Amino acid sequence: VGARDDGGLTRTRAERRTQDVAPALESDWREFRAQLLARERAVTPEEERARAAAVSEENLKVLETQNPRLAASAPWAHVIGAPEKGCLLVAADHEFRMSQQYFHQAVILVLEHHENGSMGVILNRPTQYDMGYVSGEANGPFAKNALYFGGDVGDGTVSFLHGREDVKGSVEVLPGVYLGGYDSACELVQQDGSTCHADEFKFFARYCGWAPGQLESECERGVWFPVAAAKELSLKQVIQLPKPLWREISELCGGELEEMARKAYQTYEAEQTFSLDNLDADERATDE
Structure with missing residues (x-):
């Protein structure tokens, strides 16, 4: 009709x-x-893209050398009303200063969120270890990949994220972000290293877990800000970033989160200046 x-x-x-x-x-x-x-x-789309580009400019330069495919897309992020599968959790700056400090200024990708609870991995906690050390395969396809600390649950578990839809056995967490498929990933990297690079895969030891209703409660109390964000922010390596991931995402969100990040880094820079001034004073006193 x-x-x-x-x-x-x-x-x-x-x-x-x-x-x-x-x-x-x-x-x-x-x-x-x-x-x-x-x-x-x-705000017009052009204005928002320009603002986001300014926020992520230095990080994008690094990403262009690490993973040009990820760098080709414009970054974006905004706060949402409640946690959902595939969202990011941005830790409030005042939280986790005295205990569970691995969560301080953490950014977590939520892998599962349903009536039975939630789980995710911390995106910005690289460890001193690589996959070659952990797996014992010094010449393996992922031997040089950094291993991230994913959370405080699940001793002995290792998971990995990637943006390859051609990895068999993987599960889509959010559009363009996949979890798992190790055997297929190894095969792709070994067979065609020119188009499938090892650094497209991000590995995590352990994970974060929440009981039913716990994550919602923590978000309502202001422990976490649930954020929807471009897939590139979840997939990129965070080592050697000029602007830490927590700060970048907070600034991309604007508003309350941008102000939180601004105050946090003003305080940090003031503390660094104070420490250097005291060090200079101590050195002068020693010389005298």
Whole structure:
């Protein structure tokens, strides 16, 4: 059955369904949601892209040398109302200063979130170890990959993230981000290292876990800010970033999180200056 549009042309229902779908929804609906939020703030897409580019400029330069494919996409992030599978958790700066300090200024990717609880991995806690040391395979395909501390649950567990849809046996966590598929990943890297690089895979020892309702409660209390973000922010290596991942994502979100990051780093820089001044004073006293 045909239907007449405003221009007087007749289109079939199938044609209307195809033409009326927002292009962003065909790839990552979360990015489309980010665009809607930008419109609510009376910010044009061009202005938002320019702001995000300025926030991530130095990190993107590093990413271009590490993983050009990831660097090709524009970064974005915004706060959402509640945690969901595939979102990031940005730790409030005032939390975890005295205990569980591995969570201080942590960024966590939520891998599972349902009525039975939640789990995720910390994205910005690289360890001193690499996969060659952990696996005992000094010449393995991932021997030089950094091993990240994923959380405080699951002794002996190792998981990994990647952006390769051609890795068999992997599970999609959010659009463009996959978990697992080790045998297939090894095969791809070994067979075609020119198009599938080992550094496209990010490995984690252990993970974070929450009981049913616990994560929602912590978010409501302000322990974590749930954030939707571009997949590149989850997949990139965080070693040698000019701007720490926690700060980058907070600034990309703008508003309360950007202000939180600004104050946190103002305090940090002031403390560093104070320490250097005291060191200089001690050295002068010693010389005298």
